[in-house]
Amino acid sequence: MKTTLFLDIGSGTQDVLLHRPETALENCPKFVLPAPAKAVAAKLKALTAAGRHIWLHGRNMGGGFGRALNEHLKAGLRAAATRNAAFSLGDDLTRIEKMGVVLSEDCPPDHAPLELTDFDPAFWKRLLDAAGLAWPDRIVAAAQDHGFHPGGPGSNRRGRFRFWERLLLESHGKPEDLVFATPPSEMTRLIDLQASIGGGFVADTGAAAVLGALFEEDIRALAQTRGIRVVNVGNGHTVAFLLFQDRILSVYEHHTGLLEAPALWDQLERFRQKTLGFEEVFDSGGHGCLCLDLPAEAGDFSPTYVLGPQRHLLAPYAVNFPAPGGDMMLAGCFGLLHGLRLRGLAD
Secondary structure: OOOEEEEEEOOOEEEEEEEOOOOOHHHOOEEEEEOHHHHHHHHHHHHHHOOOEEEEEEOOOOOOOHHHHHHHHHOOOOEEEOHHHHHHHOOOHHHHHHHOEEEOOOOOOOEEEEEEOOOOHHHHHHHHHHOOOOOOOEEEEEEOOOOOOOOOOOHHHHHHHHHHHHHHHOOOOOHHHHEEOOOOOOOHHHHHHHHHOOOOOEEOHHHHHHHHHHOOHHHHHHHHHOOEEEEEEOOOEEEEEEEEOOEEEEEEEEEHHHOOHHHHHHHHHHHHOOOOOHHHHHHOOOOEEEEOOOOHHHOOOOOEEEEOOOHHHHOOOOOEOOOHHHOHHHHHHHHHHHHHHHOOOOO
16 A cells, blocks of 8 residues: 655645555645745745845746746846746746846856755655655645647647647546646646656646545535536636536636636536537637537536635535535545546555
């Protein structure tokens, strides 16, 4: 039986489960910590206050430190970055250079190095040692990855949605295919994350969320007899799925901050009813939606389960708020565990 460290890395927090199969789930160690990008932003602000120029190096990670970098540049301080680190800020390195970031594979003189990574083994070793916990047998992690899609306006959003299209059209909506032994080549953040965790399975956070709902036995049982809708309202993205009998049949994705709650609910309702078009979602700043043929025996997909840190936006509506494994904040971690179980790789 393998001990597994599961990490669900969001834009605000990283939610962590140290799963030990011989231990009751309620007694497994759990952590809710600031997201790695938040830690980078804090270090960057400290260097700005100290008047230090910076050199970003390391891996492609979440770009939640971008605002701190802008403030650093506005203060008249210099910033340099390796190409790989710069991809944390966007796919178009020409745009990054226009911001004032100098691309350099070596640390320029008088610049303070600042390492970028979604997973720092040294940090986790210190934390686990301090808690008296042994290093896990394996690490499995999720992070949101737009994918590498340099191009014109909207290419990033359109490119990410192709990931969902492949799931529905090529993988036949099998949830376990959302957990990657080898990430798609365009998902460069997940590739770097996989390297930093030592080669374990990785997934997108939206995928981890839907698997988290399916971790709950009563939700899985209901989905065998009628269609359900699962919505993850994250800090950055809202992702919704229609599921029936162990298959994802439809997917919708938008940016949480672009829609007020009534407009979001209206789109989610029309998504369920198959009357929402891809173009409407994309033209309003979202990623899109795709609905396959829905079997009549699935019903109207009205049972709705809402997860995510911004789930309160949908509180006025007819929805349920599940707590997979007893803790909604760890829904993604339990989703990763469920994904491994579907693959026959977890106890």
